[in-house]
Amino acid sequence: MLKSLTFWILLALVLGLAAGGVVHGMLPAQEAAGFARSLTLVTDIFLRLIKMIIAPLVLGALISGIGRMGGDVVALSRIGGRAVIWFIATSIGALVIGWATVTAFAPGVGLGLPLPATGAEPGLSTEAFTFRRFATELVPTSIFDALARNNILQVVVFSLFAGIALARMGEKGRPLVAGAEALMDLMLIVTGYVMKVAPLAVFAAVAATIAERGLGVVLTYGKFMGGFYVALLLLVLLNLAACGLVIGYGAVPRLVAEIRDPFVLAFSTASSEAAYPRILAALDRFGIPNRISSFVLPLGYSFNLDGSMMYCIFACLFIAQAYGIELSLFEQVAMAALLLITSKGIAGVPRASLVVIAATLPVFGLPAAGLLLILGVDHFLDMGRSATNVVGNAVASAAVAQWEMDREARVGLPAVAE
Numbered sequence: 001m002l003k004s005l006t007f008w009i010l011l012a013l014v015l016g017l018a019a020g021g022v023v024h025g026m027l028p029a030q031e032a033a034g035f036a037r038s039l040t041l042v043t044d045i046f047l048r049l050i051k052m053i054i055a056p057l058v059l060g061a062l063i064s065g066i067g068r069m070g071g072d073v074v075a076l077s078r079i080g081g082r083a084v085i086w087f088i089a090t091s092i093g094a095l096v097i098g099w100a101t102v103t104a105f106a107p108g109v110g111l112g113l114p115l116p117a118t119g120a121e122p123g124l125s126t127e128a129f130t131f132r133r134f135a136t137e138l139v140p141t142s143i144f145d146a147l148a149r150n151n152i153l154q155v156v157v158f159s160l161f162a163g164i165a166l167a168r169m170g171e172k173g174r175p176l177v178a179g180a181e182a183l184m185d186l187m188l189i190v191t192g193y194v195m196k197v198a199p200l201a202v203f204a205a206v207a208a209t210i211a212e213r214g215l216g217v218v219l220t221y222g223k224f225m226g227g228f229y230v231a232l233l234l235l236v237l238l239n240l241a242a243c244g245l246v247i248g249y250g251a252v253p254r255l256v257a258e259i260r261d262p263f264v265l266a267f268s269t270a271s272s273e274a275a276y277p278r279i280l281a282a283l284d285r286f287g288i289p290n291r292i293s294s295f296v297l298p299l300g301y302s303f304n305l306d307g308s309m310m311y312c313i314f315a316c317l318f319i320a321q322a323y324g325i326e327l328s329l330f331e332q333v334a335m336a337a338l339l340l341i342t343s344k345g346i347a348g349v350p351r352a353s354l355v356v357i358a359a360t361l362p363v364f365g366l367p368a369a370g371l372l373l374i375l376g377v378d379h380f381l382d383m384g385r386s387a388t389n390v391v392g393n394a395v396a397s398a399a400v401a402q403w404e405m406d407r408e409a410r411v412g413l414p415a416v417a418e
Helices: 002-026 029-067 073-105 131-137 143-148 152-195 198-213 216-220 222-247 249-269 273-286 290-303 306-323 329-345 352-364 368-373 375-411
Strands: none
Touching (some): 002 029, 029 143, 029 152, 029 198, 029 273, 073 222, 073 290, 073 306, 073 329, 073 375, 143 152, 152 273, 222 306, 249 273, 290 375, 306 352, 329 352, 352 368
């Protein structure tokens, strides 16, 4: 099943490129744009189907996982603390790789792109990045409101409270824990149905983008895109190497094989959300206890977007190069530090990476309108950073699970039934 799905998704990707190129070459621009708009209907429906699954799946998996821990708040804090430490460490690694790669490739130097007109704006709101708004958005006013808006971070907060409370209830809470487990199983079955239309959605997404913009947009920004994908490759290798130190390098190839399918899906749809149910299932097959993966993975989706963070610093420095603006080493380090903080609050924000970039540019004297230079190829870059986010969260779950299982073995704890 996995091999079959991967094959059809890759085939759809190739056919989408070909079909989009043909339409762009044969039809006038207006008709090609109309063709692209009609195809995006398929992609929009698919992504809505995926979003329909995510929040109930997180709710069921997290409540049941915490409930099976028996109310061990200490264990929960330990797992969460280790996850956060891992997230911060890999985030710093992502920023360093992004900074080093854009400096080495210098894709903006001598690019010769026409600069945006003075006063041009990218049309993105940056109001989401105030501390007050971020802090208040952590807590839901209602779990039903959080589910309706698909606010995963708020669902996680509610699930933490509900899971701990259910575990403390003992026998009285067991029916609700069983209900949460049944909800998770239900959502995984629904996921299987939705995935059957994934190749069609991939074809539509790629064909629509190419039909409207043409294959030339890829070639025009070749150096920028090439440098970024080199950086993504280095980040993936760093994540796998760090994970190998914890779980053993012999286990890494098997982990890679398990997450291949969600990786391809995230890349093809430019959405890491689309891959969430598949990652959860892949981690289960790999042998990671569900009580750990169902806790660490949602946290990762909220706080561990390494591919997106690396894109932010890569794009900011690329824009500076394109404008010929020199940034001191101190300013570049300050930019990395700012991105390390602001990127932790971008989960759920539409076009999150672009919003972070738009908020960061003026802080360092760079025109916010410089964002217009990269909008044309953002979709192709979003494909890579979404897939990299999938790898980062999968290896984080594997590493944290290994630490926890090693600790249980050292202190002689019995295995927890899954």
